[in-house]
Amino acid sequence: MAEKTINPVLKQVLELGPTIAFFAIYMWIKDEKYLIGGTSYSGFIVAAVVFVPILLASIAALWMLTGKVSRMQVFTAVVVIFFGGLTAWFNDASFFKMKTTIVYGCFALLLGIGLLRGQSWLEYVMGEILPMQREGWMILTRRLVLMFAALAVANEVIWRTQSDTLWVTLETFAFPVALFAFLILQITALGPYLINEEKPDATAADQPGKTD
Incomplete structure (x- = not known):
């Protein structure tokens, strides 16, 4: 799938949104306890688990809108899924x-x-x-x-x-x-190491040749 361009603001929202959402959810429920399947989970654990599908949805949206997913995004998703799963499994x-x-x-x-x-x-x-x-x-x-x-x-x-x-x-x-x-x-x-692509001098190029 060819890469497509999207609004830069929307791209930033999709890239940064999951982390901000995790922060907001945590601050909202940090003092709460949740009984799930007979096990008590802290607000932190719940926020961490909820963060996983939010991140995956964001990456999926970026892929659908741009036709491309970066290696960094794939790596981050794998790490988040793995450690999010361990967090929920061990309640730690x-x-x-x-x-x-x-x-x-x-x-x-x-x-x-x-x-x-x-x-x-x-x-x-x-x-x-x-x-x-x-x-x-x-x-x-x-x-x-x-x-x-x-x-x-x-x-x-x-x-x-x-x-x-x-x-x-x-x-x-x-x-x-x-x-x-x-x-x-x-x-x-x-x-000093940056490469600047110099454009030809249009003024000089437009000048007629000189005759002696």
């Missing part, structure tokens, strides 16, 4: 919280493997939308490996030592904002 919120560590850790590992092979797999994913010299991609990839690793460690420390509410808030807002800000700063700093 720890599995859902570890999901973030696994995602960031896997990104760091995959990019790191590419670097060991002398390649920037980040360029393979983003090269078409961000033309940049190979050296620039290698620098950005090395820095992003460190950033993903730092986020994975931060997530482990936070969920193990802080309240559920603080973790949910940081997971929803702080981590994505930190990663976005990091990327913007890095792309700005790597400006």
Whole structure:
């Protein structure tokens, strides 16, 4: 299926909506207890389980509207389903919280493997939308490996030592904002490596040839 374009605002809503929905649902029912099948589940567990179909519906909508699903979206969906299932099965919120560590850790590992092979797999994913010299991609990839690793460690420390509410808030807002800000700063700093497609000088081209 050929990729189609959709309204950028709608695309952002579909991509960010599930996480915001999880935050809203959790804040709404965080103090509640639910008896399901003879087992008592906390509001966190219920919100985590409800998050799974919301995310899958969002990815399905993106696929139907654009004709394409990114590798990152597929990977995220698999991780969320797996850890969401463990969370419900064992009635333990720890599995859902570890999901973030696994995602960031896997990104760091995959990019790191590419670097060991002398390649920037980040360029393979983003090269078409961000033309940049190979050296620039290698620098950005090395820095992003460190950033993903730092986020994975931060997530482990936070969920193990802080309240559920603080973790949910940081997971929803702080981590994505930190990663976005990091990327913007890095792309700005790597400006000299960016490739600008120069257009021919139309004025010069239109001038008639000179005669002696």
